Amino acid sequence: MVFGATMARAARNGATTLQMSNPVLVEVLRGTLVESHHRGALAVVDADGATVLALGDVVQPVYPRSAVKPLQALPLIEGGAADRFGFGDEELALACASHGGEPAHVAVAQRMLARAGLDVGALECGTHWPTHQSSAQALARSGAAPSALHNNCSGKHAGFLCVACAAGVDHRGYVGASHVVQREVKAAIESLAGVGLSEDRCGIDGCAIPTYAVPLSALAHAFARFGTGRGMAPERAKAAARLRGAMAAQPYYVAGTGRFCTEIMTAFGARVLVKTGAEGVFCGALPEQGLGIALKCDDGGKRAAEVTMAAAIGRFLPLRDDGRAALERFVRPTLRNWNGTEVGALRPTMELLR
Amino acid sequence: MVFGATMARAARNGATTLQMSNPVLVEVLRGTLVESHHRGALAVVDADGATVLALGDVVQPVYPRSAVKPLQALPLIEGGAADRFGFGDEELALACASHGGEPAHVAVAQRMLARAGLDVGALECGTHWPTHQSSAQALARSGAAPSALHNNCSGKHAGFLCVACAAGVDHRGYVGASHVVQREVKAAIESLAGVGLSEDRCGIDGCAIPTYAVPLSALAHAFARFGTGRGMAPERAKAAARLRGAMAAQPYYVAGTGRFCTEIMTAFGARVLVKTGAEGVFCGALPEQGLGIALKCDDGGKRAAEVTMAAAIGRFLPLRDDGRAALERFVRPTLRNWNGTEVGALRPTMELLR
Secondary structure (H helix, E strand, O other), rough: OEEEEEEEEEOOOEEEEHHHEEEEEEEEEOEEEEEEEEEEEEEEEEEOEEEEEEEOOOOOOOOOHHHHHHHHHHHHHHHOOOOOOOOOOHHHHHHHOOOOOHHHHHHHHHHHHOOOOOOOHHHOOOOOOOHHHHHHHHHHOOOOOOHHHOOOOOHHHHHHHHHHHHHOOOOOOOOOOHHHHHHHHHHHHHHHHOOOOOOEEEEEEOOOOOOOOHHHHHHHHHHHHHHHHOOOOHHHHHHHHHHHHHHHHHHHHOOOOHHHHHHHHHHHHHHEEEEOOOOEEEEEEEEOOOOEEEEEOOOHHHHHHHHHHHHHHHHHOOOOOOHHHHHHHHHOOEEEOOOOOOEEEEEOHHHHHO | OOOOOOEEOOOOOOOEEEEEEEEEEEEEOOOOEEEEEEEEEEEEEEOOOEEEEEOOOOOOOEHHHHHHHHHOHHHHOOOOOOOOOOHHHHHHHHOOOOOOOOOOHHHHHHHHHOOOOHHHHHOOOOOOOOOOOOHHHHHOOOOOOOOOOOOOOOHHHHHHHHHHHHHHOOOOOOOOOOHHHHHHHHHHHHHOOOOOOOHHEEEEEOOEEEEEEEHHHHHHHHHHHHHHHHOOOOOHHHHHHHOOOOOHHOOOOOOOOOEEEEEEEEHHHHEEEEEEEEEEEEEEEHHHOOEEEEEEEOOEEEEEEEHHHHEEEEEEEEOOOHHHHHHHHHHOOOOOOOOOOOOEEEEEOOHHHO
């Protein structure tokens, strides 16, 4: 089921082929004009796999990147590591996080490693400055340099290391596709998405683990299952519920100050689960409605992925006036210049709203 | 002349209208797949206004943003301010710059203001942290906060203030559309682009000045004129040559360390003039070929605008092997993860290369 898509000529691999053109989902307004626009695809699917909405091409496999971190955290609970190391909501939320490298995020990642008898040296995710600007500035002011703990994926990686330790296997090389940790992570995604993940459609993520391409329709199905516990074994349903509960209870640890995932889950609690991924991917679930959501902005744009997710939530989540008001600033974010003057806005197109 | 464009349904202003779909110009590769792609439009025009290449819709007006800073600097020379205040290549290059807020950029902006008897308090561009990361970190380490001098547009604004001072008019409110400075800037762009700029197609830029929408074909024509001095009065041709010379002599002051504009103009000297703008706009000139270039990435993506500009230079500028090698890393930039492993690349499509 693909709506709103047209065929466009495009050149790929040196040959001119027919390519789907996804619909414009988000427009960027400035002054009197639409200054830029973003195309993309969106799938909303229920736990039985029935498509509720499909905009654009939801069949072509896309790299889910960090948007599947909640699914990647299932082995942390199922393998017994979370219980063995006494993890509560903060640790489990951070295992599902793309965090801003704020001091509290770093502290929880360090604590997770310490529980497994490890330290920052075991992390294989690489190092970058905190994406949370004032945390980066404070770090610079202190004269310190960032470590792998500041990497936005350090909580997920700490979780991976705990999985290896609890299983009694050598954790070194845990980012490799052939390591037991990545094989378990892959199997968890496959079982929820209902599709096989292939080395033929695989890339290396920013944090060095494999990212396997999955159709948006299958990703949305996976999140419908994850959000409801339906269509999976009882143990897995319990693990999913525990992760959902942790993200809802500690949304700050899923992203950070002012971030979309944190703000949305703070506003809507357990009614909405959302997780961002690089290159314009976003996944989520509306547990009460039994729906999973997966989307990708063609150009990888984060701003458009956020507006699309906010619009999708607004379309399928019954809201009272206060909820609608809370959502509005994410559906139609304002653009301001360096003097603070309002100069434009983003808005979803009718394609997305109708 | 519009090639490679197809019609796609899109919703705008609440009504479903027919909209041009620009061709895919840049692909983002990761592992075995194209992960994301960018559509856009590109115009290459000569000084007589003849279109040499048009990809996508080059007729629809787009906001040029900072890409027209070299044109906006013409009144600084023509009004006598540059001579009166003794500006050399550094000052003139900075007047055309979107700089990184590095200490040397800040120092030149401050010097320009001091020559006119002004200081940072006169700037109306607003304040942001340096975009050059290690300069921002050094500023944070020093315990200082950024000022309007760190704004990427501070050189342009210092130039505007000098225009006002040289003309003997009150500089306050110089960012407003009705101030004589902005009216002169607007007239300079109109005369080079050969089109009228309208309040009906106007927005406020990030630095608070008006940005008037111009078709890409007219922008490319303006840059062909600016790059050659053809089709304009002798005094204006002289002013354009002086600005071109300053940008070629001091490309560091046009952008900064590691930046596309600086690197390209360092590599190719006076043979290539390039200037980036926000929201995926890029303008440039190949003076020896008598060509102007203007492009916009539909989604506002900077990375795709850079690849498109690099590919356009490679298509029209005759290069020996060393020149081609210098350009290659901008035509097909490598993507690395946080461990420094190569995980992908950007590349221009055949649409752009053929």
